[in-house]
Amino acid sequence: MLEPVCKADVDVVIVGAGAAGLAAAQHLTRAGLTTKVLEAAPTVGGRMTTEKVDGFRLDRIGRLLSTSYPELHRTPGLNTLALRPFSPGVLLHSDGRHHRVAAPTPRSARGALTAARALASAPRLPRSQSSRPGPLGGHLDQTRLATALARLAATPPEGLLTRPDLPTAQALTTRGLPPRTVNGFLRPLLAALLCDPDLTTSSRAADLALHSFASGRLCLPEGGADTLPELLAASLPPGTVHTGVEVTAVSTTTVTTKDHGELGCRAILLATGARAAALLLPGLRVPAFHPVTVLHHTTDEPPLTDPALLLDADRSGPVAQTAVISQVDPSRAPDGRALVSSMVLGTPPAAAHLDTAVRAQLARLYGTSTTRWELLAVHHTRDAVPAMPPPHDLRRPVRLLAGLYVCGDHRDTGTVQGALHSGRRAAHALLMDLGARPAATQERLETAA
Ligand SMILES: Cc1cc2nc3c(=O)[nH]c(=O)nc-3n(C[C@H](O)[C@H](O)[C@H](O)COP(=O)(O)OP(=O)(O)OC[C@H]3O[C@@H](n4cnc5c(N)ncnc54)[C@H](O)[C@@H]3O)c2cc1C
Incomplete structure (x- = not known):
């Protein structure tokens, strides 16, 4: 259990415990600052959450990370993150x-x-x-x-x-x-x-x-997408992360919460996602978003033994990519069951029609009947990925003014790599303003993929 938020001074309050906010907390903490991360949801992770149902681990995210994402290897706290690769290509x-x-x-x-x-x-x-x-x-x-x-x-x-x-x-x-x-x-x-x-x-x-x-190599975190934010949160000092705390207003020195009073600080970092950030700071740009729907099916036999990401070159249905996730990461399904996860892009048709169309396409893609497959979950996220039309600024400013900063995938690229990298950039900007020294000053702020 996290202790309740009390009115105590802290160097930095971070609003939002997604990948970006937690990465920033790691950098700031290692540079010697005290931080509090306030998260409205009951769990950390934001879009990187994983639903646990009957022994299955069902990601909300479309799960495509790459072993070459630099921030997966450079963010403090992720050194024990196990990545399960898809077969090459x-x-x-x-x-x-x-x-x-x-x-x-x-x-x-x-x-x-x-x-x-x-x-x-x-x-x-x-x-x-x-x-x-x-x-x-x-x-x-x-x-x-x-x-x-x-x-x-x-x-x-x-x-x-x-x-x-x-x-x-x-x-x-x-x-x-x-x-x-x-x-x-x-x-x-x-x-x-x-x-x-x-x-x-x-x-x-x-x-x-x-x-x-x-x-x-395309890959996914072993055990579920939420493994990544949970690792980041677990290696912060006890009492840093507070879930179930919704922030309703911010200034450069005070954060107001819905049910937990106010918190004083030297600087505030908004890591809420673009839409929520603009509610707290009207005037912040809100990008368009790409909606994504992920469908999880189970069957007793894996329809493909290759742990591959499968694409439909003929674009014969709504599914953009699919994989037998339990072949890539066996911990995602109970013994004797296969987990097939498929991603649909754009605004999907009504749920019943969607499942019918997806099953028909999956039958073609896997070359087997899908009529007896069981649908475990449909996760639709309207604001899944910020759109990045040209000209796209891959390093959108993270410093709004001294004492107020913003990070998240909408400041970089709309990926986990972009979210982590934006957290690092915001932490660096904040440390410079406070006259503190980043833990690794030699680190280059590389362009995120
Ligand atoms: C379906 C889907 C598929 C995706 N596919 C991929 C992919 O294949 N590869 C890839 O790299 N990326 C993918 N992404 C994108 C990736 O998940 C995001 O870029 C990344 O997780 C964003 O992290 P973030 O920390 O910027 O934001 P978020 O994860 O959105 O975190 C923001 C946090 O702030 C909290 N918050 C909001 N308002 C408040 C408030 N007022 N008070 C307190 N807390 C608040 C939220 O609850 C949330 O936890 C996908 C996303 C989705 C949804």
Whole structure:
């Protein structure tokens, strides 16, 4: 149990215990400041929460992290975070077949833009019936794609940000890749990575997403998305995090809560998400958001033994990506059950129609009947991911004025990496204003992917 908030002076009050607020608390605490993190919900994590049902662990988030996200390795408190990788690259489904698209290996990314063998066809599905070329085209097209991915992996993020910033859908037509590669692979991959079905996102943000994909492995936190914020919270000094405390007003030196009185402090950091931040500080920009729905099904047999992320190159239904999550992380399902999680982008149809359409598409993608699968949960998040249309500022200011700061994925990129990185930037700005020394002054504030 957390002790009740009392009216005591503290250096910094952080409003919101999502990934951004908790990362900031880690940096500030390690620099020697006292902090209180006030969270309105009963648990920490914000959008990174995990519902526990009958032995299943069901994430609200669309779960695509990358082992190459720098902040996963640099945020204090995450050193014991276990990441469960998907199999390399992705599995692309088209015309009744699965095609493996492997990201380039680090060696091929460094030296060999000759990575012609980065792509290989996976075994046919049982229902396979087509001998037409797959969505990746012939050998030459595949070599060009492998080369493009290897080049992206080898380019430092700062180099990617010198490219013109266009809507991603438009930029993809200028990259010298065949339409088949763009439509059959890059569009579905980027839609899933950016949670943006129309690819209106800044092409620089898309390049960073492809850089992460090509230089690391897609992965998820072992045990559930909430493992990450829980680890951050658990390694803060006891009494730092207070859940069930809703903040209703802020100034530079006082925080007012709904049911727990006021708290005095030297500085305040808003880490609430963009919409709630603008309620507390009218005038703060609220971006548009991409809505996302995650459906969790269970069945007694895994429909695919490969722990792969599966994309539908034919875009034959509402599902943007799906995976047998229990094959990636067995702790997500009880013994003898398989957990299949699927992500739908945009505003979904009514729940009953949605499940019918999703099951029909999953039957095609996995090549098996889904009629007896059990639906465990449908999580719809309207404000899931902040939109990042061009021109997108990847380092939106985190210092509003001395004593008042803001962080969250809406100040960076709309990803867990962006949220963690914004927390670090805000902590640095705050420490500079207070004349304190960041724990690691040499750390560069790198561009987030
Ligand atoms: C469905 C879905 C799919 C996603 N897919 C991916 C993905 O594949 N890869 C990826 O990297 N990212 C993904 N994301 C985005 C990622 O989850 C977010 O970028 C990240 O979790 C944002 O963290 P945050 O700390 O900025 O905000 P939040 O997690 O929103 O945290 C804000 C916190 O502030 C609290 N709060 C709000 N108002 C108050 C108040 N007045 N008083 C006290 N507390 C308050 C909230 O309760 C919340 O806990 C996805 C998100 C969703 C929802």
